Amino acid sequence: MTGVVCLAVAGALLYLAAGSASALRAEGWAFFTTSRWFYRDHEFGAASMLFGSAAVAVLALILAVPVAIAAAVFMSEMCSRRLRVAMKVAVELLAGIPSVVYGLLGVLFLRDWMSRAFERFEVDALSADTLLTAGVLLAIMVLPTIATLADDALQGVPKAAREASRGLGLTRAETISAVVVPRAAPALIGAVLLGFGRAVGETIAVFLVVGRADNRALSLPALFDAGQTLTSKLGGSETNIAVGDPLHTSAMISLGMVLLLVVLAATFAADALRRRIAEVR
């Protein structure tokens, strides 16, 4: 039975690899470095999408990681057991809300707020569907994931370490910052990596608020413009359009392949970090 699963997984990977071959061969490295994507002319440069995915994920992490880790510190180190359980439940239920609902909230609320913020700060934007908007929405989505994993990481530090630190006369904040957090650092980084993986891989919510515009510049001001990520492209109509055009199909598959590799890399890195702590102990 497990063999079936493994076979399925292997088959899928091979399919992806094989499928992307022709497009990659046709474009070469230009696939990754140019940002011109005109499928009708068979021009496939994915750079803006790579930029888009990276920008949106990084933005999400910048916003979410400090809050998530601070919340995790509170949950793990500063509250009573009952409160911690209640909070952990709330955070995990938050993480379980379907992405399409987050997308809906983004479309119906976030868009307007971003619009008003753009006006307040006099940002010249055509609409509020931008990379920035997608980044903010992703931050909210990824927050509970990172928080709960960070909480697990902190809980993994043995009680004796905290006792010894307080016994030396260090305050609780000093104990947390100088003893607990460094000890939990690899697992905390793992939590952030997994959050990154989730942010990069998120399709539906991003699709709804990112604007889905191709061929944009790779620059900082572009964050205030509509953009495209690997996932929003794959989730759009081109996937269906590509059927029948082998080169186009292959290009789409390549996008999927890149996405998969990035997310898998983040997942494996996070695992390796978590295993490292187990060994040091």
Add this chain to the structure above:
Amino acid sequence: MTDTPRDLITVRNLSVRVRGTGRMLLRDVSLDVPQHRITGIIGPSGAGKSTLLKCINRLIDLVPSIEVTGEVRLDGHDIRGRDVDPDDLRRRIGIVFQQPVTFHGTIRRNVTFAARRIGLVDRHNEEQVLEESLRAANLWDEVKDRLTHAAHTLSVGQQQRLAIARTLAGSPDVLLMDEPTSALDAASTAIVERTILGLRKSRTIIVVTHQLQQARRLADFLACLCSQDGSGTLVESGKCETVLLAPRHAETRRLVGIAG
């Protein structure tokens, strides 16, 4: 003992209760700890010896749902007084646990980082404090050439001495030691015991041990804690030889192995 040392720490009617179950971990314990001497606390496991230690440096405060009544005075001052800072108290009363705890980082960092945070040590005297603490803990010679190595590469015995050095870096007047050699082999035990004896003249030390021979080697005074009706009570205390060779209480007698 030609001079009669004054009592640095006095414990009066100390009781520790678990709020939920109502169980008393310690019941009405009263004890005097003389200055510059080693006081040993013996007794069967579960009798509350570690709890007693934690009451003295208020580490017990960190355990949830615990109620402490009674009085503990350090140098005449109530440790629960309004003007007492518990973190400062814990610096003045150092503690070493059975399982040595090593912090993330180098040997050097392990010894001095807490003292640095507190402000006792700065760049000017760090080297001096480092060396003094490690020498007092009988570890200097073994690690002086590898102060920048990771602390967890040390053996268990060395880690325990590192923990002692770390505690000493804070210049505590009192040292609490909870079964400091139980996790160590015979050779390391001997070194640690030698360390403890060496620290006697300058500090007040309380050692919890379940090994009577160790108590005999180290302690000047002895207190025997036994579990009665599920709570730890002090059954006997006095000069070490007296307690071990001519115990009065039945529990002590049982512990020491004298028939009758």
Add this chain to the structure above:
Amino acid sequence: MRRRLFDLVFTVVAALAAIGAVTLFLAILAVVVYRGFDALSWRFLVEDMRAAGAEGGIVYQIAGTFILVLTATLTAVPLAAGAGIWLAMYAKEGARRSFESVLHAVNGIPSIVFGLIGFAFFFDLLQWKKSWLAGGLLLALMILPTLVVAFVEKLRSIPRETIDAAFGLGLRRGDVVRTVLLPQGAAGLVTGTLLGIARAAGETAPIMFTAAIFSGATVPRAVADSPVLALPYHIFVLAQDSFDPAMRSGMWGTAAVLVVLVTCVSALAIPLRLKIAQEAARD
């Protein structure tokens, strides 16, 4: 003094962050339920859709989601049970470790990639059209790691002595599995299944290429060419036309149903999970 200040600021910042996170959760729940409440009515739940979602109900979306989730569950549970038993009882160290890596990797795969793979497999290779079975199988593969991990976690908490005792009584491996592992590990499988159901019900990307359409389907009659409607896909399509106020009620109502469904199922799993974690921690 500075140390006291640091301690205070530190605590306050952490508390604020935590309160913020919890408030976020409550706010999202509140908004969805509040807005959706207006749209919710018995008729909404049992009527068919009209006017492309602006009127009517979502009964076939509910049915579609139900079919997809049921298919996924019925497929995934036996597979997960088999995998879990194999991991716990029969697998050798090396095989176990590699399978666990594979499982973890699959768990991290973005749902859109699942959708694409499904698209390629069912559309391209098998030449199916949109099919509820395709969607269900794909979802099964997606939630499989969740089930296996929960199951194995529970199996691992079974004390070694119990298993040794069973062998000591002369039972063979198969018997031990039947009499000890399955009954005692069942709670873990149930937990994993609940979590898997919650996840499968809410996912859009895997089904949007393989199984779901927006309108026109009711109850599937065939296999290879019978699409279904689905709650998340319904919301997805409506959200793209969000400027139309007539659609609002439908969007919120569907979202409310979906969120309530997912949250309740996940919440059911919580007491079990807590118990399992406690038992595991005790060892």
